Amino acid sequence: DQQVKQNSPSLSVQEGRISILNCDYTNSMFDYFLWYKKYPAEGPTFLISISSIKDKNEDGRFTVFLNKSAKHLSLHIVPSQPGDSAVYFCAASAQGSQGNLIFGKGTKLSVKP
Amino acid sequence: KAGVTQTPRYLIKTRGQQVTLSCSPISGHRSVSWYQQTPGQGLQFLFEYFSETQRNKGNFPGRFSGRQFSNSRSEMNVSTLELGDSALYLCASSSGQGLDTQYFGPGTRLTVL
Numbered sequence: 001d002q003q004v005k006q007n008s009p010s011l012s013v014q015e016g017r018i019s020i021l022n023c024d025y026t027n028s029m030f031d032y033f034l035w036y037k038k039y040p041a042e043g044p045t046f047l048i049s050i051s052s053i054k055d056k057n058e059d060g061r062f063t064v065f066l067n068k069s070a071k072h073l074s075l076h077i078v079p080s081q082p083g084d085s086a087v088y089f090c091a092a093s094a095q096g097s098q099g100n101l102i103f104g105k106g107t108k109l110s111v112k113p
Numbered sequence: 114k115a116g117v118t119q120t121p122r123y124l125i126k127t128r129g130q131q132v133t134l135s136c137s138p139i140s141g142h143r144s145v146s147w148y149q150q151t152p153g154q155g156l157q158f159l160f161e162y163f164s165e166t167q168r169n170k171g172n173f174p175g176r177f178s179g180r181q182f183s184n185s186r187s188e189m190n191v192s193t194l195e196l197g198d199s200a201l202y203l204c205a206s207s208s209g210q211g212l213d214t215q216y217f218g219p220g221t222r223l224t225v226l
Contacts, residue, residue: 031212032212032213034214034215036217041201041220041222042219042220043117043119043203043205043217043218043219043220044156044203044217045217046214046215046216046217049212049214051212089156091156093213097169098144098207098209098210098211098212098213099144099146099161099163099168099169099207099209099213099215100146100158100161100169100171101146101148101156101158101205101215102158103148103155103156103157104155105155106155
């Protein structure tokens with residue numbers, strides 16, 4: 001059973017607009033959430049994270065929102081750029097199991113010029 | 114600071130053989146986690162080593178094993194290779210403490226023929 005779900009396999013956005021990638025989780029023990037960006041045949045690159053005591057974290061064009069009651073988080077990219085085109089993975093870890101990240105299946109973002 | 118390095122980048126083996134993959138973490142990081150990425154299963158956690166001890170383990174058969182050395186470098190071994198072991202193997206390093214961000218290496222692409 002998937003503990004971290006990214007229900008949209010793909011998303012297409014126009015350059016300059018907002019990209020919103022969504023992630024749902026089922027395990028209430030998760031206390032740290034991360035977003036990674038990945039190109040084929042490369043390792044994931046860390047983008048941004050959020051702990052369960054916060055509901056928002058910003059870093060430049062990237063903002064992550066966490067809704068604990070809904071067990072939902074989202075990544076907003078504003079403005080979207082063609083270089084943002086990649087697969088985005090949501091990941092979560094639980095206290096006491098920090099070395100074990102549980103990943104969603106990923107969302108492929110295409111930003112069109 | 115140098116990033117996580119993995120060697121070799123590519124490997125071709127035949128069924129029944131064994132393979133050893135190597136990972137050098139970011140300087141100062143004491144935790145190394147290993148993941149397998151396949152098209153069907155996505156990114157799955159194999160195990161984590163912290164200060165030379167296996168701290169967490171995923172749901173993989175005993176053919177998959179690992180170890181960590183005193184300098185935090187880690188190796189992963191797969192014995193009696195099967196066709197289904199063909200995958201991208203990723204290692205990630207982190208401090209191993211608190212709310213911890215894992216940083217990934219480029220991966221080793223293993224093909225089993």
